[in-house]
Amino acid sequence: MLEKNPSDSLAFERMASAWLTPLSYQYPESANDSAPLDLMSNAWLGRVTSNISPAAMFNAFADWLIHLSLSPSKRVVLLERAWQNSWRWHLYNRNCISTEDQSQPFCIAPLSQDQRFRDPAWQTWPFNVISQGFLLQQQWWHRATTGVRGVSKHHEEVVTFTVRQLLDTLAPSNFPLTNPVIQQAAIQSWGNNFLQGWLNATEDWRRSITSDTNEAADTYKVGRDIAISPGKVVFHNHLIELIQYTPTTKTVHALPLLFVPAWIMKYYILDLSPQNSLVKYMVSKGYTVFMISWKNPLAEDRDLSMEDYRKLGLMAAIDAITELTHARKINAAGYCLGGTLLSIVAASMARDGDQRIASVSLFASQVDFEEPGELSLFIDESQISFLEAIMWDQGYLDTKQMAGAFQLLRSNDLIWSRRLNQYLLGRREKKSDLMVWNEDATRMPYRMHSEYLRHLFLHNDLAEGRYITDGKSIHLVDISIPIFVVGTLTDHVAPWRSVFKIHRLSDTEVTFVLTSGGHNAGVVSPPGHPYRSYQISTHADKELAMDADTWQATTEHKEGSWWIAWESWLRKKSGKRIPPPLMPAHKPSAPGKYVMQP
Incomplete structure (x- = not known):
């Protein structure tokens, strides 16, 4: 007998509700809400249009x-x-x-x-x-x-x-x-390039219809080759696992360091293979390092909100770290969306008089979304409303839907060049640890992603002082602790000039770094990596402001990795050296369960 698929039953119930509800349905005042029939029809249409709003496209043309x-x-x-x-x-x-x-x-x-x-x-x-x-x-x-x-x-x-x-x-x-x-490849190989290309295409098609989507899994495996820094999962809840990494030095800095990665991908971009691991580097420099590992949401997590990510995510992690280490303050560093959330948390804590964060570091993170780069192509009222209908139907934004948008931004490199090499020339590209991470995306809960797109991208509430936490607005200018900000030169996700705007939105000391590379490769910049350079300067809170282009033209270039400059900056804000805290023996080992979720 065929087993009944629960998702089929859920879809049937929603379809029935969509047809029956409009008979007595009253439209709410919220712009985020709509009639179920509208949402259902738009969700179905999204399957045909690759999640692109026909209305948005029609209006533009x-x-x-x-x-x-x-x-x-x-x-x-x-x-x-x-x-x-x-x-x-x-x-x-x-x-x-x-x-x-x-x-x-x-x-x-x-x-x-x-x-x-x-x-x-x-x-x-x-x-x-x-x-x-x-x-x-x-x-x-x-x-x-x-x-x-x-x-x-x-x-x-x-x-x-x-x-x-x-x-x-x-x-x-x-x-x-x-x-x-x-044609030359076909002549030289007697047409074997087409045969190999067909085999490559067949293998990719097989992976696309199964859960085995990462073709480099045999080369880089999470917990075996990447994300292998030793540690323990010292805290977990419905949304996060908190990893504490095992110290490798006799003494450590008194203030722990918390990494807040983006929840759009797995956390281990900060803990790739050992030679590319920022976690390993900071542990070797005597820091007690903690890492948030986000859960990969399912349909039942559809109602998780931005407030849940703030409270169950970052605030819960800060509470756990201060309790475990007995430290009165911590340093925190956020990457991409994690940095945006860290900014929200820092502003909320400043408003409420909570002084447990000593410094904030933001890696390729925006707090002003007026100029969000090429992602703005997918951000307007029509497109967000259409995307909300798709997420309403699924309960989340699928990993393939997110990956497709990012690939379109660099279609020549990520789509057509790849298809040329793999399917027409029959060449399999050699994967790196960073490329493996880039294919390991996560889902985005319906409510959280809708709030994120509307409040940040569409309305820019955080930069303009309208963002609400705990029922009250927050203001970035309230943050009085030192801030270290990294922008990457060729970033198409968080353009560095947009990241640079933190200078006019804050009223504290800001150290800004502009490093070579893009959104991902610019952050993964270990010492000794060839062809790396950066610019760095510190802007005191009372100094006159400077525009981004003038800053770039007048700031000295330095060869090497910005990691060294950041560690030197952070060292001065991390307190005296003390014996490392004890590691709990009975806790699960890193990298934990959440990072393994497909």
Whole structure:
């Protein structure tokens, strides 16, 4: 007999409720609520549209098309540009055919970050002509979708992004008939690259329909190769496990250090393989290190709120640490969303006179979301309402839905380049510990993620003094303890100029670091890692403010890892050296159970 799936029963009950409830349903005043039938229909539609709001897309393109139709001068410029591009491409093609010299000057050079046509094989005819024609088309469409008078900035960004995704899909590098690199590989391997690519695609498809989604699990396994710093789970509740790491020095600093990772991914970006582990580095420097490991929420956790993450997460961890170590104060460091939550907690504690945090460190974390970078493409009222319907149906935001949004932001690197190498060239990329972590995403509870998107991204309540905890507003300017902030140069999740805004939102000493790398790799920057550099300066609370670009232009560059600078800064705020606290022998060993949840 077939077993009954509980989720099927739940879906049936919701469907029945959706059809029956509207007969007497009264719409609430809250903007976050809607009729169940509306939510159900939008959730079903989301399965067809890849969770993109059709209304948001329609509004953006309608705004662009209407204003383009009202701009005859813009249309004339585009027509002239189309003719010029066609003529340039024709001359380039003619010169390439009429001479044996294939090194003709380009019509247009690819952008520095565009690696699709770097191979020398693209310099031969007809592939050089094909690639140049594509780049000219790409440039023309960028001009067509930008600079149209009257179009809102957000709609312009959405249209430009969408058109770029469509063009990237049609790029000649994606097809064997127009990609000379694929053709050369096929000749050299007698077509085995296609066979291996088929096997790779089949294996990825198998993993996508099973729980085995991490193809590098045999190389890097949590608890065996990564997240292996020894320690104990000294506290747990419904939302977190708190890990205390085993000391490796004879004495430790008096003030413990708490790491608050983002709950969108597993915590072990801060404890990767031993050579890349920030946890191991700080333990070796004599710190008593604690780590929050977040639960991977399920459908029954749908009503967990931002307040639950504050209270059951960070506040519960602070209570446990001070009780276990008898320390009156702790230092705390947050990464990404964890840093945003840490800022909320620090401001709440300052408001309430709770002085148990001695310093705050924020790694690639935003507190002002007015300019959140490319993620703003997915943030407006229409899109959030549509996403809320999807989360209402599931109880959470799925890991694949989050991963898809991040991959689109860097589609050339994370989608098309990967498919080219693995499915057309038959090459499996060698995984690193950071890449394995990047594939180990977690779910986001319906209520918490809705509150996060609305209060922070959409309305910027934290920066503007409207964010509420315990029924009262909080203000970042109330934080009087020293703050250490890290921005990463090529961050597309938390742009460093947005992170830099902590200077004008706080009224305390701020030490700011701008490091090479992106949102993840810039944070994982152990000493000895090649090609790492950073800029650092400290801004006292009474000094005149400086804009981000001026700061970048006038601050000295330093070679090496920012970890060293942070540890030196933190050492001065961590008290005298004392014997390390005892480790409880009867507690479960790190990394605990929550990090293992699929």
